[in-house]
Amino acid sequence: MKPRFSPLSRRHFLASTAASLATISLVPRHVLGGAGQTPPSETVGAALIGCGGRGPGTFSELKGLNPVQLARCDVKYLDRADNKTIYTDFRRVLERKDIDVVAIATPPHWHALISIAAMEAGKDVLCEKPMTRFIAEGRAVVDASRRYGRIFQIGTFGRFGASKDRNSILTRKIMKSGLLNPNPGVYIKAGGLKVKEWSGLVNAKPEPVPKNLDWDLYCGPSPLRPFHPHRFGGTHRGYWDYEGGGLCDMGQHAMDPVSWTYGKDDTAPVEIEAHAPPAHPEVCGMWGWVELKYADGFTIVLASGEWGDHYDRKTGRGVKLEDLDEAGRAKIQATPDPEPMIDFAEAVRTRKQPGGHAEAAHRTVCIIHLANLAIRTGRKLRFDPVKEQFIGDEEANRLVNQPMRAPWHI
Amino acid sequence: MATKPNVAELVSQMPEVDKPGTASKFTGPDPAAAAKIFAEIFAGGSESILQLIDLVKAPDDADFKDYKAAYVVHGLVLSAGVAGREKERRQLAGLLASRLSGEKSSAATKTYFIQELQACGGRDVVPALARALSDESLAEPATRALLSIRDGVGPELQRAFVTAKGRQRVGIVLALGQLAEPPALPVLRESLRDEDAAVRLAAAWSLAKMGDAASAEAILKLANGATGHERSQATHTCLLLAETLVAAGKTTEARQLLMRLRDSRQEESERFMRDAADRSLKALQPHGAA
Secondary structure (H helix, E strand, C coil): CCCCCCHHHHHHHHHHHCCCHHHHCCCCHHHHCCCCCCCHHHCEEEEEECCCCCHHHHHHCCHHHCEEEEEEECCCCCCCCCCCCEECCHHHHHCCCCCCEEEECCCHHHHHHHHHHHHHCCCEEEECCCCCCCHHHHHHHHHHHHHHCCCEEECCCHHHHHCCCHHHHHHHHHHHHCCCCCCCCEEEEECCCCCCCCCCCECCCCCCCCCCCCHHHHHCCCCCCCCCHHHCCCHHHHECCCCCHHHHHHHHHHHHHHHHHCCCCCCCCCEEEEECCCCCCCECCCCCEEEEECCCCCEEEEECCCCCCCCCCCCCECCCHHHCCHHHHHHHHHCCCCCCCCCHHHHHHHCCCCCCCHHHHHHHHHHHHHHHHHHHHCCCEEEECCCCEECCCHHHHHHHCCCCCCCCCC | CCCCCCHHHHHHCCCCCCCCCCCECCCCCCHHHHHHHHHHHHHCHHHHHHHHHHHCCCCCCCCCCCCHHHHHHHHHHHHHCCCCCHHHHHHHHHHHHHCCCCCCCCHHHHHHHHHHHHHHCCHHHHHHHHHHCCCCCCHHHHHHHHHHHCCCCHHHHHHHHCCCCCHHHHHHHHHHHHHCCHHHHHHHHHHCCCCCHHHHHHHHHHHHHCCCHHHHHHHHHHHHHCCHHHHHHHHHHHHHHHHHHHHCCCHHHHHHHHHHHHHHCCCHHHHHHHHHHHHHHHHHCCCCCC
């Protein structure tokens, strides 16, 4: 299939030649097709949805496509939206036929819904991490990507580095062989998860909504709470309504190479246990460690180093050729290396899935959601990776697929 | 007779925030100490639990003091959620539900109770939540709580739909689709002709989710007549309906719907929709004869 480079990029060029200087600020020099510049026929129409914080960085990940930023959308643009280049409502952006690719950098409670709507509108998606706010959202994104044949890439790239590392490749081959059962591997991620830094505030009294902010649309599928500035603009990370604390925000980064290296992109942990104080119903708070065990015995440990007892149940341990018998070692050595990963730009051009595709991203962020659900419920959980449901825990299952505020739904 | 616990004093044992007197972060109590407090309150029976519930104030209440009482209520909800504690869960949920009516708590505080019922409520609190559906300030969170509870909520949502207004009608229609109970089919089919476009779209999605073959024609007509974002959403409901029909073994109906959808998406800008329908058709016919 040929790359779907937008013929409307050219149309945009024609229109923009007569447009104002303000428009030119959104149209890079290369669109004009001057000497040494990429001609418009080789650009894609692109939009950035969610322009604060990570927005510009996420958009820059489209660089391999020569993106022309035709639209910027943010709920804080009430005072400047013109519905031509600047928007507050992503639905109006997705209606544009000259936009082929969207970069999504809103808070995570919008990631799944906008990704799905974008793919339903025929766009390819590069979405900032964490991919989702709860588990069922991820499955819905995977389904949309498959249903519409759209490209989805999560905005974290650790697995790309791992896929070029010889030790990681060897580990993946051993893990994927299924020869280690029980699997003695233990991966410990200690620290760096910004637990206190990205926890929320309690005792916060409501404040007036800023005039430039569409607070209702910001809350979107989540409960419509009274406004407080800490719930917005980066510090949203500290509230279950929008994200899942530092664990959710940093966790997908940390687990992205681990999920690939240890061959867990198509499954999920089956037993999850956390050491944490009772969770707050709305505010992400402190926790000590979480132990997540897969069906084959491989274990991931997330240790915050910021609260409670030091984790001392297991010691980190990789998997090695020496763990196998001679026949097993021979089998691994005869196993070809995995196919090289392709990045988002190449995926858009070739219509092959990129390294951080929807299923891989979903399974990776599931590790984090499961950890947070063990923290939130305060008890050991058992999970079915096929049904993506907890076994024998109704309260936990209610957090797997959380009803959204109408009209939003997955 | 055992002495009743001093609930207010137990609540006050929750740790102070980092910067007392301000909106602030908190470290949380020692889990064992917190569990002991939760157990003492449960041991005090309904009287103690109600004392605790009545200490809860939402941050936008004028007499809001701090996070502690609401946090302890949530702690009770979590501890009652453990397997084997069904009696405590029912007791706690029933007491929370009892405070949804009356003037003792503000709407914001009642919303907090509904949030907790969304976590711990069962069939026994459905009537109380159903009454909240008629209160404009509580209807939306009550709909979500009922959807989480699921058991026995369909008839209540249908009853509430008759008098619901605006966005709440959309919420109920979507909830009925997620519950997927056949008795809701007539009201959902009727909603395909609602004067509110958002209700029509929600009804199409719900009927698609339920695999209602009888609505295929109407859903396709809705999709073909829609523009902009609504068109992509309505087209999605056609694909979703085809998937649920296939899952139900109604491949003939699914095939007809997909072929008509494919043939109606001839614009180049809708090629991806045509391709999606085509892929589904090919999946129905492994040799690609669609």
